[in-house]
Amino acid sequence: xxxxxxxxxxxxxxxxxxxxxxxxxxxxxxxxxxxxxxxxxxxxxxxxxxxxxxxxxxxxxxxxxxxxxxxxxxxxxxxxxxxxxxxxxxxxxxxxxxxxxxxxxxxxxxxxxxxxxxxxxxxxxxxxxxxxxxxxxxxxxxxxxxxxxxxxxxxxxxxxxxxxxxxxxxxxxxxxxxxxxxxxxxxxxxxxxxxxxxxxxxxxxxxxxxxxxxxxxxxxxxxxxxxxxxxxxxxxxxxxxxxxxxxxxxxxxxxxxxxxxxxxxxxxxxxxxxxxxxxxxxxxxxxxxxxxxxxxxxxx
Amino acid sequence: xxxxxxxxxxxxxxxxxxxxxxxxxxxxxxxxxxxxxxxxxxxxxxxxxxxxxxxxxxxxxxxxxxxxxxxxxxxxxxxxxxxxxxxxxxxxxxxxxxxxxxxxxxxxxxxxxxxxxxxxxxxxxxxxxxxxxxxxxxxxxxxxxxxxxxxxxxxxxxxxxxxxxxxxxxxxxxxxxxxxxxxxxxxxxxxxxxxxxxxxxxxxxxxxxxxxxxxxxxxxxxxxxxxxxxxxxxxxxxxxxxxxxxxxxxxxxxxxxxxxxxxxxxxxxxxxxxxxxxxxxxxxxxxxxxxxxxxxxxxxxxxxxxxxxxxxxxxxxxxxxxxxxxxxxxxxxxxxxxxxxxxxxxxxxxxxxxxxxxxxxxxxxxxxxxxxxxxxxxxxxxxxxxxxxxxxxxxxxxxxxxxxxxxxxxxxxxxxxxxxxxxxxxxxxxxxxxxxxxxxxxxxxxxxxxxxxxxxxxxxxxxxxxxxxxxxxxxxxxxxxxxxxxxxxxxxxxxxxxxxxxxxxxxxxxxxxxxxxxxxxxxxxxxxxxxxxxxxxxxxxx
Numbered sequence: 001x002x003x004x005x006x007x008x009x010x011x012x013x014x015x016x017x018x019x020x021x022x023x024x025x026x027x028x029x030x031x032x033x034x035x036x037x038x039x040x041x042x043x044x045x046x047x048x049x050x051x052x053x054x055x056x057x058x059x060x061x062x063x064x065x066x067x068x069x070x071x072x073x074x075x076x077x078x079x080x081x082x083x084x085x086x087x088x089x090x091x092x093x094x095x096x097x098x099x100x101x102x103x104x105x106x107x108x109x110x111x112x113x114x115x116x117x118x119x120x121x122x123x124x125x126x127x128x129x130x131x132x133x134x135x136x137x138x139x140x141x142x143x144x145x146x147x148x149x150x151x152x153x154x155x156x157x158x159x160x161x162x163x164x165x166x167x168x169x170x171x172x173x174x175x176x177x178x179x180x181x182x183x184x185x186x187x188x189x190x191x192x193x194x195x196x197x198x199x200x201x202x203x204x205x206x207x208x209x210x211x212x213x214x215x216x217x218x219x220x221x222x223x224x225x226x227x228x229x230x231x232x233x234x235x236x237x238x239x240x241x242x243x244x245x246x247x248x249x250x251x252x253x254x255x256x257x258x259x260x261x262x263x264x265x266x267x268x269x270x271x272x273x274x275x276x277x278x279x280x281x282x283x284x285x286x287x288x289x290x291x292x293x294x295x296x297x298x299x300x
Numbered sequence: 301x302x303x304x305x306x307x308x309x310x311x312x313x314x315x316x317x318x319x320x321x322x323x324x325x326x327x328x329x330x331x332x333x334x335x336x337x338x339x340x341x342x343x344x345x346x347x348x349x350x351x352x353x354x355x356x357x358x359x360x361x362x363x364x365x366x367x368x369x370x371x372x373x374x375x376x377x378x379x380x381x382x383x384x385x386x387x388x389x390x391x392x393x394x395x396x397x398x399x400x401x402x403x404x405x406x407x408x409x410x411x412x413x414x415x416x417x418x419x420x421x422x423x424x425x426x427x428x429x430x431x432x433x434x435x436x437x438x439x440x441x442x443x444x445x446x447x448x449x450x451x452x453x454x455x456x457x458x459x460x461x462x463x464x465x466x467x468x469x470x471x472x473x474x475x476x477x478x479x480x481x482x483x484x485x486x487x488x489x490x491x492x493x494x495x496x497x498x499x500x501x502x503x504x505x506x507x508x509x510x511x512x513x514x515x516x517x518x519x520x521x522x523x524x525x526x527x528x529x530x531x532x533x534x535x536x537x538x539x540x541x542x543x544x545x546x547x548x549x550x551x552x553x554x555x556x557x558x559x560x561x562x563x564x565x566x567x568x569x570x571x572x573x574x575x576x577x578x579x580x581x582x583x584x585x586x587x588x589x590x591x592x593x594x595x596x597x598x599x600x601x602x603x604x605x606x607x608x609x610x611x612x613x614x615x616x617x618x619x620x621x622x623x624x625x626x627x628x629x630x631x632x633x634x635x636x637x638x639x640x641x642x643x644x645x646x647x648x649x650x651x652x653x654x655x656x657x658x659x660x661x662x663x664x665x666x667x668x669x670x671x672x673x674x675x676x677x678x679x680x681x682x683x684x685x686x687x688x689x690x691x692x693x694x695x696x697x698x699x700x701x702x703x704x705x706x707x708x709x710x711x712x713x714x715x716x717x718x719x720x721x722x723x724x725x726x727x728x729x730x731x732x733x734x735x736x737x738x739x740x741x742x743x744x745x746x747x748x749x750x751x752x753x754x755x756x757x758x759x760x761x762x763x764x765x766x767x768x769x770x771x772x773x774x775x776x777x778x779x780x781x782x783x784x785x786x787x788x789x790x791x792x793x794x795x796x797x798x799x800x801x802x803x804x805x806x807x808x809x810x811x812x813x814x815x816x817x818x819x820x821x822x823x824x825x826x827x828x829x830x831x832x833x834x835x836x837x838x839x840x841x842x
Contacts, residue, residue, distance in 0.1 A: 029748035029768070031684055038680070046681040053671035061664055064642050068660070071581075072650040079582040079649040079807075089587060092639045093632060100628045103678065108621060110680035115617040156368060156760055164366040164763050171366075171762045190614075195454040196547060198612060198687060202753040206683035209613045211548060212453060213541020216614035233612075233687040233755045235447050237454060238373040241758030 032202050035224045035249070039205025041110040048106065052099060114206060117219040120187035124180070128190075128197030128210035128232070131239035135178050138189075141266040142259060148242050149173035156242060172229040177246035181255035182222050190216040195237060201230035201247050209234055222249040321821045329424075332416035333821060334401045339718070340423050341398025342711075346787060348390030348430065349704075353780050355383040360742075360776035363769050368760050376759035377445035378437060384448035388565065389472045390430055392699065395707045396568040397422075397479045400507050403714065404483065406812040406819060407501045409492025409828045414485035415478075422478035429471035436461035447757060449558070450525065452539040452550050456532050466529045473518040480514035483507055492811075494830035498592070501810055502585065505592050506571030509599045513560045513567075516603075521557040524550060548613050555606035563602045566666075566698060567595055569706025570637060573659050575810070576709050577641055580656035581648030582807035587640045594633035594640075601630050611682045620679050627677035631670070638667055653805070654728035658709035661736045662702060669697030672747065687757075690750025696743045701736075708735075708786065715793050716800035720818030723793040731789060734782040741775030809834055 033043045071077050123138040132147035148156075152171050155162035164170040180186055190199055190210040200207030207230075208218045222228075230245040250258065259265060321327060321336070331337060358379050362370045371379070401419065405412055413419050436443040441459020444450065458465070487508045491500070500508075527538040528550070537543025539550045570591075578585045585591065607615060607623040615623075641663050650656070672694040676682050685691060716722050745768040750756075754765045761769065800817040814834060815823050 029752045031681075031751045032753070039684075042680045042684050045678050046675065046684070049675050049678055049681065053674060057667065057671060060638060060642060060667065064645065064660075064663065067642065067645040067648070068650065071646065071648050072652075073582070074651070077647070077649045080647040081584065082647075083584045083586055083588065085586075085643070088639075088643070089590065089636075093636060096632050096635045100631060104625060104628065107624060107678045107680060111617065111620055111624070114680060114683065115620070158368040158372050160367070162367075164760075169762070171760065195457070196451060200687075200755070202684065206680075207612050207686060208683075211541075211613065213546070214548065214614070230753065231755050231758075235377070235451070235454065235757040237457065238377060238445070240377075241373065241755075241760050 034203045034205045035222050035226065035228065036204050036220050037223075038110070038114050038220070039203060041106075041113060042205045045106055045110055049103060052103070114218075117187050117217050120185045120219055122181075122184065123187045123189060124178070125189045125191070126178075126199055126210060128192040128194075128199070128236070128243075130194050130237050131232070131243040133174075133178075133197075133199070133243065133245060134193075135176075137259065137262075140259060140262075141264045142262040143264065144176045144262075146174045146176045146178065146246070148244060149175055153242070169229065171242065172231070172244045172246070174244055174246045177227070177248045179248045179250060179255060179258050180220075180222065181252040182225050182249045184252060185219060185221045188218045188220065190218065196234050197232050197236045197243070198234035199230075199245060200233040201228045201245055203228040203230075204247070207233045222247075225249050225251055330420070332412075332420050334405050334413045334416070334419065335718075335819065335821065337413075337419050337423050338398045338400075338402030341394045341401060341426075344423075344426060345391050345395035345398060345707075346790070348386050348394070350783065350787065351434070352383050352386035352391055353783060355379045355386065356776065357780050359383065360773040362759055363761070364773040365770060366761055366763050366766050371759070373759045374442060374445060377447075377757065378443040380757055381444045381447055382434070382437065385433065385444075385469075386430070387699075388448065388561075389469075390426075392565045392703050392707070393476060394426060396507075396510070396565075397476075399503075399568065399572070399707070399710050399714075400479070400483050402718065403812060404486055404504055404507060405490070406717075406815060406823060407504050407810055408487065408490065408495050409811050409824045409830070410486060410490035411822065411825045413482050414490055415482045418478050419482050422475045422482065425471050425475040429468045429475065432464050432471075433468035436464050439464070449551075449554060450528060451554075452528060452531065452547050455528060456539075458532070462532055463529065466525045469525050470522055473522050476514050477518050480511035480518075483511040484515075487511075492824065492827040492830060495811075495835075498589065499830070499835045501571075502574035502588065502591050502595075503568065503571035506567045506574075506595050509595050510564050510567045513564050513599055513602065517557040517560045517564075520553060521561075524553040524557065527553075548610075551610045551613060552607065555609045556603070558609065559606045560599070560602040562695075562698075563598060565703045566706075567599065569662070569666075569703050570595060572706045572710040572713070573641060573662050576655050576659040576713050577644050577663075579713070579805050579807045579809070580653060580659070581645050581650050583644060583648035585640070586643035586646075587636075590636055591640055594636045597633040598630060601626065601633070605630065608677060608682075611679050612686050624677055624679045628674065631674050631677075634670055638663065638670075649807075651806075653712075654723070654725060654732055655709045655713035657729065657732045657736075658705050658712065661732070662705045662709065665697055665701030665705065665736075665739075669694055669702055672697065685750060687755055688750035689746040689754045689756055692756050693743050693746035693750060696746070700743070701739055705735075711790065713805075714812075715790065716804045717812060717815070717817050717819055719794050719797075720800055720816075721793050721795075721797035722800050722804075723789055723797065727785065727789050727792075731782055731785050734785070735779060738775045738778035738782060742772055742779050743775070745769075745772045745775075811835075 031043055031046050033040060125136040125138055127134040132145050134143065134145050136143035151167050152173055154160060155164055155167045156171060190208050191214060192210040192212045194212060197210040198207050199210055204220045206218060208216050226249055228247045232240055232243040328336065328340060358371065362376055401413060439461040441461050443461060444458050444465045446455035446458060487504060530536040531538050531540060537545040539545045539547050541547060574585055574591055605623060605627045607619060608627045611620060676685055676691065676694060712723060712728055749765055749768045752765065754761055802816050803813050804817060811828060811834060814828065
């Protein structure tokens with residue numbers, strides 16, 4: 001009997017601990033609220049579903065512990081024989097359905113927000129490679145490779161003898177960060193040159209896979225200037241842990257200034273006329289080929 | 301009593317195999333006895349649990365602090381991959397098949413499994429398959445390092461050891477399918493007269509449904525890995541975009557197998573918990589029929605939710621919405637099961653022996669894993685959670701404190717029936733408390749790590765993740781050590797101890813408890829007479 005009391009007290013203590021820790025989500029290490037409309041949506045949904053789970057957990061575990069404390073043999077309780085309770089069974093089937101239906105409304109709205117990339121003011125193509133990222137500012141001629149910063153790379157070698165705590169932004173620093181304007185809807189086109197990677201910056205609120213042979217679309221609109229760090233999130237080989245993402249968001253004017261200074265930069269008008277010429281050339285060549293070999297085309 | 305008839309029959313026959321267990325090593329090689337094969341499966345599973353656990357210890361030791369101290373990233377990735385393959389296919393699945401072998405014939409009043417020779421074969425494939433799988437770690441190109449999900453194109457970068465990995469997976473699949481056929485044939489054909497389907501113990505029900513899941517999805521896995529094999533060695537382009545293939549198609553096929561596979565690893569545990577809780581609450585299972593239907597619903601739903609493992613691959617909005625809704629629906633039948641277990645305890649007369657403690661921990665901790673699963677179903681939030689330690693925490697809550705705790709509850713529950721001896725209750729309780737505390741220290745902080753932004757499958761991490769990783773590693777070492785104690789308790793109980801009665805537990809109901817402890821080598825050679833009081837915890841009214 002004494003042993004059983006100890007057991008029960010221990011279970012209660014454990015449950016209390018678990019609930020306390022669970023509740024710490026709200027104040028402790030948690031999902032960042034982020035700096036985009038979508039990251040706020042993700043955060044709000046996360047907190048909503050978390051609290052729903054906490055409430056259900058308190059009710060279910062509470063009932064269980066009441067039962068464990070009261071309905072035990074050492075208290076001299078005789079077991080009841082009931083095996084059904086239609087009202088209760090209907091309640092605990094329908095109430096969860098209602099809660100879930102309620103959850104789908106904001107979740108669906110959030111998802112539609114994320115999947116609507118129309119009306120973007122600029123396009124950036126992101127290509128994953130083992131183990132670095134390539135960023136191309138479409139229609140500007142600017143592109144560069146972004147890989148792990150040198151001091152992190154030295155420190156992360158097996159038995160390097162360097163304390164990671166002494167390295168600034170250990171494993172979360174790159175040589176060439178992605179620079180983007182704030183308050184601008186940016187469409188991000190993702191692909192890969194080798195295996196599947198996943199581009200993720202928690203503060204932006206989402207990750208999306210970069211897949212060879214496929215172009216994935218995502219978008220973001222950052223509201224606050226700052227430096228935002230993330231990592232590749234899809235296992236991509238031995239250095240998967242060492243291909244960070246760093247995004248620097250600058251006010252629009254500063255960004256334009258920065259972009260114009262990049263090697264290879266060409267103003268949009270120049271590029272447009274170049275592109276028009278190229279297309280005209282290609283069309284001319286294609287027409288010529290078609291004229292030369294009409295039979296082949298027919299046979300094919 | 302049936303044991304009486306066993307003795308009579310034994311005298312009438314001249315064949316050795318009716319005189320009880322043959323002696324020596326060959327007994328185990330050639331055995332067609334369901335109890336021997338069950339023991340083989342369970343011992344093998346325990347061995348693999350310790351091997352896979354050893355790999356987990358390497359992973360947690362490397363992650364103990366930031367920086368690389370012990371292993372290089374290639375080997376780290378081999379460890380995460382192998383840990384998963386060994387634990388899923390070597391520890392959890394064989395443990396359930398072992399329990400099915402031991403218990404299903406004894407629970408439905410059958411003399412043995414329906415297909416005893418195939419039973420022998422399906423076990424003996426396993427040691428060879430795992431020898432081959434583990435040997436890849438010592439090959440020049442190293443073992444598989446692309447995660448157990450084997451996503452191409454990365455998995456196609458594996459060296460020549462890849463062929464051995466694929467072949468091992470094929471063998472494991474064949475073994476599982478044969479085991480599943482055997483379970484279905486046994487349950488559908490060999491029940492004692494009067495043991496109607498809706499009188500079967502819930503453990504038998506969950507295994508019947510699991511077996512159908514196995515037969516449905518193991519061939520899908522076989523197809524997927526065969527396509528990987530030909531892509532890797534014979535220049536096909538199933539998953540190679542440059543050759544007109546599609547890497548995402550692999551993920552769809554894999555998870556069409558993978559999601560039912562997840563339930564293959566939890567449904568039999570649901571069955572175990574549905575046996576243990578009524579026994580120690582001394583009260584019939586609440587809502588037996590609801591439990592059966594809930595299990596069947598979960599199994600059916602498992603076929604239409606696979607893409608929730610791949611919300612970030614860039615699916616159309618409509619597909620994302622469908623898989624989100626379908627996934628959320630699973631919470632309903634799963635909730636019914638949890639509520640039924642709690643209602644079974646309600647106004648019972650409970651005692652807290654080790655199997656009950658594991659069952660109670662299962663209900664709480666599996667529910668926590670279910671909660672994080674529900675969170676993961678919400679797609680906009682999943683865009684953040686996906687491929688982080690939050691996911692690692694989630695599936696370890698459902699697999700370790702779910703499936704593994706279920707298996708441990710089963711082992712403590714039926715060990716006296718298998719060995720004829722009571723295990724050491726004091727050590728069992730120590731094992732329980734040590735495990736349940738350390739497993740939470742191990743996995744709970746991983747939720748925070750994931751939310752704070754730590755991706756999974758990385759050998760090294762930014763310094764802001766250091767504290768939680770260290771706590772998690774300490775929990776990991778403690779949990780690993782506790783399992784050595786578990787192995788000792790099982791070994792000690794097999795060697796001897798206080799003799800168990802036939803009934804073993806005061807509240808136990810079911811045919812297996814009408815047999816003496818240890819259960820004789822041959823049981824129910826003549827079908828038992830089914831008495832309502834020993835069926836489905838005394839509730840035949842449903």
